[in-house]
Structure formats: C-alpha cells, structure tokens
Amino acid sequence: MNSPAIQATNLSRHYARTHALRNMDLEVPPGRILALLGPNGAGKTTFLKLVMGLIEPTTGQVSVLGHPSRSLPPQLAGKVVGMIEGHEPPSWAKLELLAAVQAGASPNFDFSFLKTFCADRGIWTKRYGALSKGQKRWLLAGLTLASRAVLLLLDEPADGLDPAARRSFYDHLRDYATDLGATCVVATHIISDIERVADDVAILVRGRIALYGSLEDLREQVREIESPGDTTPQFGEGVEVLASKGIAGSTLTWVKSPLDDGELQRRAGAGATVRNLTLESLYLLTAGQNGDSLSREAKEAT
C-alpha cells in the first residue's frame, strides 16, 4: 500500500494568541484531489504553509511524501510546489524568466505545456506587474502545472479568473492528477468549481477539521430530512444526527448514515422527505452560514 502523500498528526499552529490550526489529524492518500474548504480564517492557508514546510508547527507534525515537511530531502523538494496566496513574483519579472526559475526547481518541467497553456492570453511578453489579476493567476497556475510536481498545494488558484478560465483550469488540474497520479490540495471558496473535480473534501472550521471524507461517500451518506412538527426525529442505530433546525412548523435534520433513503424516511416518520446534499449545502451545514460550526449546531440538536 502506498504511503500517504500528506499525513498530519495532532498538528497545531499558533500565532501569538491566535490558534490558526488546532490538533489536526489528516491523511491524504496519493493521487487524490482534496478540496480544502472553510470560512475565512479557518486555517486553510496555514495548513498549506505547514505542508510546504514554510512554517513550523507549534505542536504535532506533518509528513509529506513520507518525510517531515520541514526537512524534505533535496531530491524531493522540487516535487512539492505551491501556489500560495500572496506569494508573488516581482512586478518586473517576465514569464520567460519565471519559467526558467521554475524549471530550475522542477526537473520534469514541461515548457511546451506552459507555452500551450499561456498561448493567446497575452502574458508572454508583459511584465508581471502589467498583467491583470486574472492573467497573474493564470500565469502562476501555468507555472505550477508545468512543474510536473507530484504534490500541488493550491491556495485559491482560480481567484480572479473568469468562469470559462476557471472551468478550463480545473479541467487541466483533473487531467494533471489523472496523468501523473499527483496529489492536489485545493483551498478555495468557489465550491461549484472544485465540486466537479475533487475526490475528497475537508472542511475546516476555526482551525479544526469539522468534516472529512470522500466526496462521493459524503454525497451518498449525508442527507437532509424534512419532517413535520418541531421535534427532531429519533432515528435509532446507524444514523448520526449532524444538525437540526426548526423552520415554519417543520424540522430540518441533517444526518450521516449508510442507510438508504427509504429506510431513513421510514424512521423519520410519516410525511418526512429525504434529500441528497450538494457540496455547497454540506459546506454551509458544516461551516454555518453565519460562521456557526457544525459541532455547535450538533450540540444544540442533541
């Protein structure tokens, strides 16, 4: 069995009095695309920086490709490439130089891919500072994908791209992961885009993992049940109640269960309806529309 691409154990990072990440345990298998979701300040960028070895954990550890992220052997350093929010080249730099810089770090750098990726975007001859926000993101995305690294850490990679470019970027990312068997961690707020390509999803809330699993399993297992009355139904064994909320004479309950819709409907009682959730609904349920976390809502429900 392959060792995990990323393994975080009891991982925490504090900045003065701010706890950016708390006791995080996460194992990302190789060859998967992980969507890292969460509200602003949930710890997504901190996690990516820890995985890149840019900052030191306050407690715990994180291993990348089987080695501690802060002391990767030199031959593995070029296999982990990041596109971290705020890490930008100087405004005078042109793509040609940036491509050469990336090629210096990445032994399998694919120059022809970069040329194709950036063709017709008007970014070859301009200085980085003269590009629009979307062009800058496209350029950085192109450099990152051309690196042919086995682990990509992407922080809001499609931020500033128009809808067509976002779709195109994520299609490239899907192909990249499939062709190279690469692992990609994508922190984003644009859920509809990542939903098309992600294999797994982790939702961070206040520095903790509130939900983690295969997107397919979560879609199949997490359901929204609307039942008449203002009390949460008792589902019995095999059903985990995630949250519950009363709305205009009925109760919405979110559950996680391997049971089929018919069985859940039967347990919820007469008049109940069962619905599957989109990733966006899962996110809103977990992170809370007003920043209320799942754990808080679950406590209220039980």
Add this chain to the structure above:
Amino acid sequence: MRVRIALLRFLLQRSTASTVAFFCLMVLYMLFKPDPLDSAEAFPAIIVFFHCYSLASSLGRPADKHFAFLFSRGYSRDTLWLNTMIATAISVLAVWLPAAIVVWTPLRANFLPDPEYPIVAAAERTVPLAWLAWYALLMPFLHYEWIRWAQPTRGAFGATLVQAGMIVVAYPIVVVAPWPRWPILWAPGALVALGAFTATRRLYARIEVPA
C-alpha cells in the same frame, strides 16, 4: 545544493538597482576625490554599509512576498542559500572591483590633475582591501539580521543583540584600526563574521517564511 543560473538571474535583478547606484557613487568618489584615499575614510564606509544593507534587504528577507514566491517553487533551502550567497558576492564585486580597478590602475592618477598623484597612487593600493574587509565583516551580519528579524517564532530580541554586538565589534575595527594597519584587531572581527555566516547558514535550514 546547486547553482541555478535562472535563480541567480532572478536574484541579481532584485539587487541591480542598488548595485548600479552604489557602483556609480563609489567610482565617482574615486575619480573625483582630490585628496589621498585613506582606509579609515567615512564616505566609502557609508557606501559599503548601505550597499550591504540593501543587498541583505533585497536578497534575504523572508517576510518579502517575492522571497516567499521562490520558497513555494520547490527549491531546497540549501540551493536557495547557495544562490543567495553567490548573488550577494557578485553584487559586492560589481561595486568593489570597478572601484578597486580605478585605484589600482592609472585611471585615478590620470584623472586627477594634481602632479603628486602618480606618487600617492602607490600608497593608496591597500585602501580597496579595507573596503573588501568591511564587506566581509558587514555582509554576514546583515544577512543574519534580516532573516532573524523575520522569524515569527524565534523573536527579534536576539537579532537586536546581534546588531548591538556588530556595532561594538565593527566600529572600532573600521574607524580605529583600518585595514591593513593593525591586522591583529581584524582577527576577532573575522571570527565574528565567520560566526555570523555559519549562523545564517544554520538559520536558513530552519527558516520560516511568514509572508
């Protein structure tokens, strides 16, 4: 740990503006200063200090987003450190060597109308070595300072102490005992500079990139 030409180009372009500015200042000073040059002169010392300061700031500042960009490209810390040191050395030579050539060749003697200059020029030959010694003393300190200050988990207090130590060590060496008059006084300076260089190397291996 490898030399990467593109990375060197990237780093050197970052320091080009200050290197060109200090090159002009240094060479013009050499050409137009009518009095004999002295190792303890303040103006070249100031140029060396600010050039070192700007190099350390442009090449080795972890809090800078451009520096962070290089770290997230996948370079090993060893490679980044080696190339940063080479870029620093090239930038230093780009200012020091032309100034030294002006002094060592008949350029300065021919440029100045003073008839005693062909004779004085011989006495000035050791002066560029003093500037090089200042670079060797200051550069490791300032690289260490910039990196240490930007480390969120290691605190800036130690860096401030190092800076105070640098002033205590460097000032008397540069002003009181300019190279090569009392070489014995430069021995502790060289040791301290070597210590700062080694400390920078070790710090680089565990550097945090807070940007």
